[in-house]
Amino acid sequence: MANLIDATDPSIYQYAKPNWESVYSKFQPYVMALPQVKSGGVSKQQASNWLEVGAKLLKESELRRLMVESSGFTARDIRALWAHKHNEYYPKYEATEVYRQKQLTAIRTPDVALQDEGFLKAVLRQVAMEKYGFSDVQDVVSSQSANQLANRIPWAVKKDVLLGQIDNTIFTYDVKVGYEQTLTHSDSIRHHFNHLALADKNIESGHSDQYNFSVSPELTKTITDLAKQKGDGWRLAIELAKSAEKMGIGVDISKERISPTPEIFQTLLTVGNEHWANIKNGVQPTFQAKIESTYTPEEATTYRQLAQQYTVSKMAKEVAEEQFNHTRDELTRLVGIERAGTATPHPLVAASGKSNFDIASAVNRLQSQGVPEDFYKSATYDIDALVKAAEASGVDTNQYKSYGQADKSKVLSSLEMVGISKDAFTTRDIHIHFTSQTRGVLSEVKSQARNLVETHYEAMKTNVANNDLLKADSISKKLQPQEPVELKEAVDEQNTLSMG
Secondary structure, eight states, X not given: OOOEEEOSOGGGOOSOOTTHHHHHHHHHHHHHTSHHHHTTSSOHHHHHHHHHXXXXXXXXXXXXHHHHHHTSBOHHHHHHHHHHHTTOOOTTSOHHHHHHHHTTSEEEOOOHHHHHHHHHHHHHHHHHHHHHTOEEOOOOOOOHHHHTTTTSOTTBOOTTOEEEEETTEEEEEEEEESSOSXXXXXXXXXXHHHHHHHHTTTOOOSOEEEEEEEEOHHHHHHXXXXXXXXXXXXXXXXXXXXXXXXXXXXXXXXXXXXXXOHHHHHHHHHHHHHHHHHHHHTOOOOOOOOOOOOOOHHHHXXXXXXXXXXXXXXXXXXXXXXXXXXXXXXXXXXXXXXXXXXXXXXXXXXXXXXXXXXXXXXXHHHHHTTOOGGGTSOOOOOHHHHHHHHHHTTOOGGGGOOOOSOOHHHHHHHHHHTTOOGGGGOOOOOOOOOOOOOSHHHHHHHHHHHHHHHHHHHHHHHXXXXXXXXXXXXXXXXXXXXXXXXXXXXXXXXXXXXXX
């Protein structure tokens, strides 16, 4: 998950922002006040190096956010540390990366994809609020039970914890986009962490809700692009998302409720306290994977062989697809519009053309001519408004009602209502995929393997392309009309073959 850069030697970063020195001076007192620096776990020199790198490379807002995150553990940090404690395979984010950031030897650089997802989630929050009738909390009053934990969890960073309110009920909530719409172990840890982070600040919440969104790729891009614009872009993005959800076009939402459990709270406290003590004392644990395989020696051998074949095949497919797209584009440019549909110099590869109708320009022309929309557009109706109007006029609308496909969110709500667990209807699919690590040893091996595949693919491509079988002259000879064969000769030849 983390995109880390080294922060131990600021002199290696020659291309710095013009105002980096003023930013450095502005934040220097705050960095020196970080708990791990004040306790001596991180030296003042290293803290200065970290700040200098950040001031040279990051925006002021990005650096300010990193400082807050460096003052303790976020939900993502705790998830990685939990995985280490329980020997889980969790490649998205490693405990070593957490330590590098908190001990100020590395800086996490902004991830454009995560920033875009942040804009999208901010818009979808507004959709969830309207659909489920809650609002963000403005004023929070501390409670007696929250006071019992206040200031006892100094490592729990509250930033990004969302609080909602319906009537007098305060709860934490989260927005999740593009994932399976069932709660994962990571979801549960994140929501429990949010409760602890709030409790440390004298805030108590009763439960947690998670709003799972599925958004089409096209709508995702449109909403994100609008939300990033200044002016009316933000408002338009929210209106578009709300309309799409109401019409069921491109945006689906469901709600999951998480009930906190004492066991998970206790484990989180244990993990957080142990590792934060290490950070403050400058301790660097030895991180070793302890995951034990459940495969027999024979199965492990077979798995390794298949994994190697899978890797080579996957990379060869990628290289071939890239080469295919490049070659197709080059052929398209060579042929041009005027030669599409004509004979080509190679009989195996033809070039055809098709007409594309620019409907948007045509509609603009019709509008400029004053042609009514009814002539060239299909009408749509606000069904909900029509039903309400009909019922207001005394029409029994039930006689026109029919049911389509089952709605997942309503099915889940109905199961919960009658006390049936959704687990009875839940199955899991096995998905074989490359590890998602984009750094470290595994990433280097993948990169080297990819280079090796590319090299061999180039040799294979050259050898096959130069084979006589695919040469245009060879194919043309086979396409030439052959000498006619007399019927009698053909019969005699068949008889000879059959008797032989």
